[in-house]
Amino acid sequence: MSTNTSAPSRWTSSLAKEFAVGITGIMLVLFLFVHMAGNLLIFAGAETFNAYPEKLRSMGALFWAARIGLIAAFVIHMSLAASLAKASRKARTNRYESQQYVGRKSPATRFMILTGIIVLCYLILHLWQFTLSSHEGARATLGGEEQGLYGVVWNTFANPGWSLLYIFALCAVASHLSHAIASVVVTLGVLSDKNTAKADIAARLIALVLFVGFASVPVYILFKTFTGGAG
Numbered sequence: 001m002s003t004n005t006s007a008p009s010r011w012t013s014s015l016a017k018e019f020a021v022g023i024t025g026i027m028l029v030l031f032l033f034v035h036m037a038g039n040l041l042i043f044a045g046a047e048t049f050n051a052y053p054e055k056l057r058s059m060g061a062l063f064w065a066a067r068i069g070l071i072a073a074f075v076i077h078m079s080l081a082a083s084l085a086k087a088s089r090k091a092r093t094n095r096y097e098s099q100q101y102v103g104r105k106s107p108a109t110r111f112m113i114l115t116g117i118i119v120l121c122y123l124i125l126h127l128w129q130f131t132l133s134s135h136e137g138a139r140a141t142l143g144g145e146e147q148g149l150y151g152v153v154w155n156t157f158a159n160p161g162w163s164l165l166y167i168f169a170l171c172a173v174a175s176h177l178s179h180a181i182a183s184v185v186v187t188l189g190v191l192s193d194k195n196t197a198k199a200d201i202a203a204r205l206i207a208l209v210l211f212v213g214f215a216s217v218p219v220y221i222l223f224k225t226f227t228g229g230a231g
């Protein structure tokens with residue numbers, strides 16, 4: 001049985017993979033914006049912050065469908081991105097259609113795989129720490145009172161080690177995103193060079209907004225902790 005695949009069919013399958021990576025990537029970015037908005041409720045206090053996940057969970061089947069969709073998007077995104085990276089290394093051909101980007105490797109491009117791996121490790125730690133762990137007991141207690149998920153988040157970031165680790169991971173998320181969004185647009189070749197450059201700037205802006213929004217939580221908690229503010 002021949003394992004040879006013709007060049008056009010290889011190209012089509014690679015383009016289909018790029019497309020799926022792009023679509024699932026967009027789904028993940030949308031999730032990040034919703035997640036960031038939920039996190040910013042920390043500034044409104046424990047009651048409002050804790051009410052948000054409770055409301056989501058009360059949606060039952062819809063909440064679980066969204067969770068399953070998110071996991072599926074993540075798994076498809078990761079496995080197809082890994083397969084494309086492997087194929088591109090093997091072929092050693094430049095897949096980019098826009099000549100403007102040929103030979104212009106940003107630090108984010110070079111660190112794409114590395115930042116992806118950091119994001120994956122971060123996610124495992126993050127889910128263990130906030131989603132899978134108990135939201136009761138000592139970890140949730142602030143000022144002698146149990147404050148649920150709000151208490152868990154506060155106590156985590158009151159520790160500068162955890163805050164710095166999160167900010168480091170958020171840099172990896174931002175770096176990954178800033179390149180990934182532009183890369184999908186460029187590879188699909190759907191935009192002119194001028195608009196591709198604009199998409200590049202938009203990608204960096206999206207990454208910056210997400211970085212500032214997410215990082216504001218540990219920064220705020222650290223600030224309050226070291227200036228004597230309670231949770």
Ligand code: HEM
Nearest residue numbers: 035039053067119126130131149153166173214215217218
């Ligand atoms: C400082 C930044 C962040 C904070 C404070 C934060 C906080 C939280 C909290 C409190 C939860 C638990 C929600 C619950 O159990 O109901 C959670 C879940 C989660 N976070 Fe984050 N997060 C941050 C950044 C991120 C980033 C950058 C990602 C993705 C790369 C991410 C992905 C997730 C996922 C996938 C879940 C599980 C959602 C679910 O339960 O269905 N988080 N986060």
